[in-house]
Ligand SMILES: Nc1ncnc2c1ncn2[C@@H]1O[C@H](COP(=O)(O)OP(=O)(O)OP(=O)(O)O)[C@@H](O)[C@H]1O
């Protein structure tokens with residue numbers, strides 16, 4: 303049963319899954335970072351309270367997060383086609399993945415930044431820190447271990463979404479599992495893809511844990 | 523006399539939440555002279571923190587004015603405020619160091635904010651860490667330092683930008699007595715050596731006695747008494763002041779009538795003073811409390827006495843005290 307073609311297929315599945323996960327995570331962090339910082343800065347107790355903007359952003363994030371991923375994927379098909387030109391394949395899957403994951407990442411970032419002691423922020427303000435300085439030199443560096451920890455959670459969650467996308471035109475291990483395991487009853491292939499997914503999640507999480515611990519100067 | 527470096531004029535801070543409003547400060551006016559160590563003392567919730575935080579606009583006053591070197595802090599633009607804040611250092615009860623930065627990087631931080639080149643900042647940090655006695659801990663992280671050491675780093679950091687004023691909000695409240703003394707000594711040393719004006723917020727009279735020249739007593743958001751530490755110690759005018767100068771935690775002034783506070787020079791003369799008084803006036807006194815204090819570098823003994831409920835006896839004792847030039851003041855309000 304184990305032949306070279308099958309192994310290549312699985313290897314390609316792993317590659318596609320990693321590609322989608324990585325690219326989506328990067329884009330989600332790009333957008334999520336702005337939203338997460340805004341949620342912290344604009345909140346009523348934040349450094350620049352903007353209750354209305356905060357309220358709008360808060361609801362928007364909740365709205366996107368309450369969409370089941372599969373429904374969202376189908377709902378954003380027009381956007382995907384507009385941006386990528388097609389609705390199948392790795393790059394096409396990145397679009398709904400980012401739309402679904404960015405608000406999630408925003409929440410992760412928000413909760414990490416909120417862990418920073420308000421006294422430290424205040425001390426920096428007392429030294430004449432400007433708004434951008436507070437964000438880039440206090441909030442983000444002080445929250446770094448927690449942010450790294452969050453990024454492992456984000457990456458593994460996005461990996462899970464990417465596998466799900468196999469059901470509606472996405473590639474990677476999820477597609478293999480559905481194509482062979484579900485449609486053709488080849489449970490051994492489905493089993494192999496699941497094991498591979500587990501291994502990838504384990505590795506991502508371990509790297510995350512290791513980097514979190516290494517970056518944190520509070521526990522030496 | 524030169525213009526006070528800090529002038530607080532009729533300051534008011536009102537907190538509005540839901541349907542209640544709290545006046546944390548009301549009609550507070552203080553002048554703080556250049557080079558002074560000015561203490562502000564009061565109970566928890568009196569408004570001490572709010573008051574210092576209004577000086578560097580961490581808290582926006584809702585009325586009145588704060589002038590620092592003649593400039594009204596309330597009217598500064600954001601950019602001007604950032605610059606003004608660099609001439610005022612602040613230290614906190616919880617130290618508030620950046621936990622992900624080393625000692626040296628913490629001290630360099632305000633310089634980095636001000637755009638000082640890195641090598642210059644490092645040089646300045648080395649000087650300051652030398653000054654606070656932590657030269658060998660440059661590479662340590664805050665989590666590796668004791669509370670006293672953390673506060674020293676915080677002091678070095680607050681001094682990095684050469685401020686004219688140092689604001690201390692309960693800077694020693696999280697430290698043990700010995701560490702408190704060493705940190706207070708450091709603050710005093712900085713004041714004399716660098717001429718920095720220091721504002722000390724505390725709820726402990728001992729802190730005021732050790733380093734301050736002037737003191738203001740704050741209660742429920744208003745200044746109830748202020749003056750030199752000697753003035754307030756020898757002639758407390760208000761109930762709050764009396765309670766503070768006796769001793770923290772002593773409830774004696776609230777319980778009992780005919781309480782008198784006896785003050786005299788020196789440390790070792792409790793027994794003769796009281797023995798003579800008892801013999802000469804033929805009176806049985808009840809010693810409620812006694813201790814010695816260092817005020818302005820001089821030792822004073824103080825005793826809280828309860829006299830019999832007999833106007834004639836009390837008059838006799840007062841006359842005796844006057845003749846012997848002892849300071850004896852009634853403490854209870856009847
Ligand atoms: N952000 C705020 N919102 C509402 N009320 C506040 C706020 N900050 C302070 N207060 C109120 O103002 C009063 C003074 O508070 P402040 O923190 O200045 O007291 P404090 O003298 O520093 O007390 P402590 O010794 O406990 O630190 C208190 O009654 C407090 O409840």
Ligand SMILES: [Mg+2]
Nearest residue numbers: 570571572692
């Ligand atoms: Mg306070």
